[in-house]
Amino acid sequence: MRAEAKALDEFQTEIVVLLPRLRRMARVLARNPADADDLVQVAVERALERRSQWAPGTRLDGWVFRIMKNAWIDETRSRTRKGRVFAPEAEGDRVADDRIASMETRLEASAMERALAALPEEQRLPIALVLIEGLSYKEAAEVLEIPMGTVTSRLVRGRMALMAQFGEGGA
């Protein structure tokens, strides 16, 4: 019986299948591979605990992305409280630059990764969901829990910034 009890059900199997994409999304959020995997772990644990809240027939990836986004917000808030990161607002940029620099050495991140990492989070997330993960604007809005118009305007701002940087035209 124990062996059978360990058998994965469909839900868990789908989560396992999603893991590479969850890691990719987490790297966009956390911008640092170690933090990103911690974030994936938290998101997976929460997804399993709350599996009853997932509506079958809806996108599981979007649902877990939303859990991950909220876990990341919790994490950054608690870091702020502990003064570990971004304590004084003005230092935020410098700390972010340090993290990007460390990612650069560890990951040999591409120029595009660095450029995305340098964008404000509110633009980074819609870009990752729509351009990397292939969600529609509406689906991205559901993940981010913001209106679709807000997704669109943040998306356009972030993309114009990236395109300007990479000389790929733009306005």
Added chain:
Amino acid sequence: MAVTDEMIMAYADGELDAAGRAEVEAAMAEDVGIAGRIEAHLKLRNTLAGAFGGVLAEPVPERLVAAAKRSLGAKLDNVVELAKFRPKPDKPSGRGVPRWMQGGAIAATLVVGVMVGRVWLTAPTAPMAVGPAGQMAAQGALATALNDQLASSGAGKAVAVGVSFRSAAGQYCRTFQVSQGQGLAGLACREPRGWAIRMAMASPAQAATTGYRTAASETPAPVLDAVQGLISGEPLDAKAEAAAKAAGWRP
């Protein structure tokens, strides 16, 4: 009229409706630069997907796989409490018929408890009923089987009882499988007024199997996980099961 950056982006992403597309295309005929801007959006999408594609090919750390595979036994109280998910009859089911009911059968998800309620409770011969407090109770053939049937005698019957055991709270609990309709597997515990369903899930694979089967060996994993979360000690052997039945499943 100039089209906005947002419209050009949405065009590149396939997010515009027919009217919006026509507007962008009309503007494109006037301004050759627009096609270049659309192309820049498409190119950015490719570049970004490529830049972050590497992580997909990396091996996933074992700890993450383990987190996804973790047995839910320890957290079961959060998951299978059916009362929380009891059907709300006054609320139209906005999402329509779930995929698994259309034959595409998701083998085992605990959330199915909700759906099970919705489906079964409308059937005249439903094996479960919702009590006033939202508690789901076994009724009809299921209640009879839970009361009277021994695990050894389930073969070929509409209801098969699997393992019986004592919960940490001292109640007798039994797993069951109903082969009627979509098929149903679950776990019920004996309370003073009857058998309370602690968890239930659609079990279409069981319904597809006709005739003889050994109940315990086909109990779906989520039900077994639920057992692991509730059980105190070992499952009852045949003698203990018969004795518990004789005592009316009263602890």
